[in-house]
Each structure stands twice: as C-alpha cells, then as structure tokens.
Amino acid sequence: MKTPAELFNRLHRMMPAHIKPKFQNGEELLAWNQEQGRQRSEAIARENRAMKMQRILGRSGIRELHMNCSFDNYRVENEGQRKALEQARRYADEFDHSIASFVFSGRPGTGKNHLAAAIGNHLILRGKSVLIVTVADLMSIIKGTFSGDSDRTEEHLLHDFSTVDLLVIDEIGMQTESRYEKVIINQIVDRRSSSKRPTGMLTNLDHGNMVKLLGERVMDRMRLGQSLWVNFNWDSHRGRITGNEY
C-alpha cells in the first residue's frame, strides 16, 4: 500500500502544470480532514443547542425583535450609556472565565433588552446557549406542564432553565409576582449559582425593591463574582424607533 507521501508524489507527476493542488502533502490532507470533523461536530453541537431552545420555548433563545441587537448598533449619547455599553461588552468578553451575574435596572425603553440581547448574540456566536425570557413566559411555560397532556414535567423545565449557559429573566417586577413565581425564580437562581452559571435580570425596580420582591437570598446569589448592577437612568429610546433600524 502506498503511503500518503508517495501518493501525493504520484499525483503531482500526473497533474497538469497549471493545476495548483489544494494539499501539498499527506499532513495537510490529514489536518484538513481533522478540521472538517471539528467544524462538523461544532455544527452538531450548535444544532443541539438550538433544538434545546426550541424544545423549551418553541422559539430561539433570543426574540426576533432583538436578534439584530449588537454592541455596535447601540447608540451612545450620554455618559451613562457609554458606561453601560462598556460594562456589557466587557461582561460578554469575560463570560468564559466568570460566574458573574448581571442586573440591568431602569426606565422602560432605555436599552436593557438591547444590551442583554447584544451579550446573548455575542455568546451564541461563540457557541453558548442563551435564553432571554420574561417572567410571564417563564411561568406560562412551567404552568403548561400542569395539564395532564404535557409529556414534560416541572422538574424537566427547571432543569432546562438551570442549565443553559446564560439565562436572562426579563420584566421582573412588572406584575405583583405571586409566591409561586418567587419560589420558581428562587429555585432557578439557586440551581444556576450552585452550578456556577450566571443569570441576568432586567427590571424597572431599584435595588431595594428587588430585595423586597425576590428576597435577600436571591439577590445575594446575584452578587457572586464580579457581578454587575447597571442603572439605565436616561430617556426612553422608543420614540425614535422607525422600524427600519436593523
């Protein structure tokens, strides 16, 4: 049997001079093959992550409205926005080596979802699983398991929500959360922090009211590592949206 080197020499001799081969030797061919294998297994892992989101939510991890949000299309017009953008960008860059969570707190329309989605989109491109979900959606998905015809249990869903790489819970404090909702948020944050997985929270409440709503125990877990609390205290951007932005 011929070695790859002999095979390549033979091919070189047979090949017309104007043809430039893709591989010069056996090592290059082997490296190409290994790279193809690596790319294929990454693609399969990506598909599995996307399927997991579909299974949990019936949609991808980031809502369509925010799929094009990035750090680059976040407009900076004041010092607070500049700082929020810088902190969000750093959070995404350092995600792999950190257990830090984040809370974006402030008025409606100030870009909390935009920057959370920018973090999420950045991480998804790097192969992470990310889910941004409102409290109302979270609860209706979990309550969906109560009906007899669901093949998923509350425990399955708690496990799913607790094992994505980044879970962002939106609209905390929008409604007066019931005791059950607080227990669920508590359990998810607890499971995530004990397995060193960070959680993001988006809210209109300030720190005192978050502690009052979710309790000291949850908010203490949100402080693990170099966690972020960012105040979005400027005017809403919504009035300036034309619908053709990105």
Ligand SMILES: Nc1ncnc2c1ncn2[C@@H]1O[C@H](COP(=O)(O)OP(=O)(O)OP(=O)(O)O)[C@@H](O)[C@H]1O
């Ligand atoms: N600085 C900004 N640059 C560009 N677009 C922005 C900026 N701030 C907000 N937007 C856009 O304005 C819209 C509303 O912002 P977003 O949904 O992020 O607000 P929010 O703070 O999460 O509001 P709410 O508390 O009501 O959920 C989005 O389409 C977002 O992309």
